[in-house]
Amino acid sequence: MAKKPPAANRKRINLALQGGGAHGAFTWGVLDRLMRDGRIFIDGISGTSAGAMNAVVFTDGFIKGGRQGAIDWLATFWRAVSEKSVISSGHHSVPWFMQRGDKNWRVDNHPMFAMADFIGRMFSPYQTNPLDINPLREILSEMVDFEGLRRRNDIRLFVSATNVRTCKLKVFHTDEMYVESLLASACIPTMFRAVEFQGEQYWDGGYLANPAIAPLIHECESKDVVIVQINPMTRPEVPTSTREILNRINEVSFNSTLVREMGNIALISELVSQGKLRDTPYQSVNFHMIAAEEEMSRLGAASKMNADWAFLSHLYELGVTTADKWLAENFESLNVKSTLDTVKTYY
Secondary structure (H helix, E strand, O other): OOOOOHHOOOOOEEEEEOOOOOHHHHHHHHHHHOOOOEEEEEEEEEEEOHHHHHHHHHHHHHHHHHHHHHHHHHHHHHHHHHHHHHOOOOOOOOOOOOOOOOOOOOOOOOOHHHHHHHHHOOOOOHHHHOOOOHHHHHHHHHHHHHHHHHHOOOOOOEEEEEEEEOOOEEEEEEHHHHHHHHHHHOOOOOOOEEEEEEOEEEEEEHHHHOOOOHHHHHOOOEEEEEEEEOOOOOOOOOOHHHHHHHHHHHHHHHHHHHHHHHHHHHHHHHHHOOOOOOOOOOOOOOOEEEEEHHHHOOOHHHHOOOHHHHHHHHHHHHHHHHHHHHHHHHHHOOOOOOOOOOOHHHH
């Protein structure tokens, strides 16, 4: 039996996991690497869309089998996503439309994804998917013990969804975790019908929180928040082609809520550090980010629908190596100070 690391080397953190379809496989790799480091302990996870899927499957696996259970369960989940995906590039080990040795993994020109995008813009899912078929429902229902998950609080969970009727953010907590909660968080309205849950209709949480940061600050013991960023924040050049413009619109849309929330937090953090908010509920929080901005920026928005196993495995490996490098450079700063300049990044 492995010995626990000395208390001084144990780092308690919270995770904020962005959504981004198949790009969430990058987060799978990050989580895998973090779990293999026995010094890392996780208090809470806030996730949206694919980030929410990762969070819940990870936690369910952890409850069932500890660290190795979390690692194995995430791998099982992503394999199932690839095998049961409605939109797939085929069964080749490497998709035929990718040139050998091409590390950009661009799928923008593939006719299958172009057709899916066109249909989504021209027809409602109430027309194209009248039976409301969603492969994720079957995968999650079979894998996750939602009843057992709701009874436990090993890792606090916060899953974001958008209330279609009221335009308000809904954050589902651990005791509200059902398969509908997750499907609501990942409901792209051009692909799936709104998810009905407890009398309300929901769309993807990324429209209002990607992901929600406040619950991690106010409802978790750890005061270190690690953001796993999968949607590129910056690009060196202004997009000019139609495809590039649509890609950037997608990135801006799914980063805007995080930028807005973190911008407010950055301002408050500055006031706290200056001692201007004494005798208030506000307190210092350490922020960190795990991201592969350069590599992820090479991917078009259409690749978020690519569930080919070779592509998912590539993103997983990128997540592992990125997290490994991040741990080597930032582990000692955890629970001590921020390694992310929130003012420069978000304000």
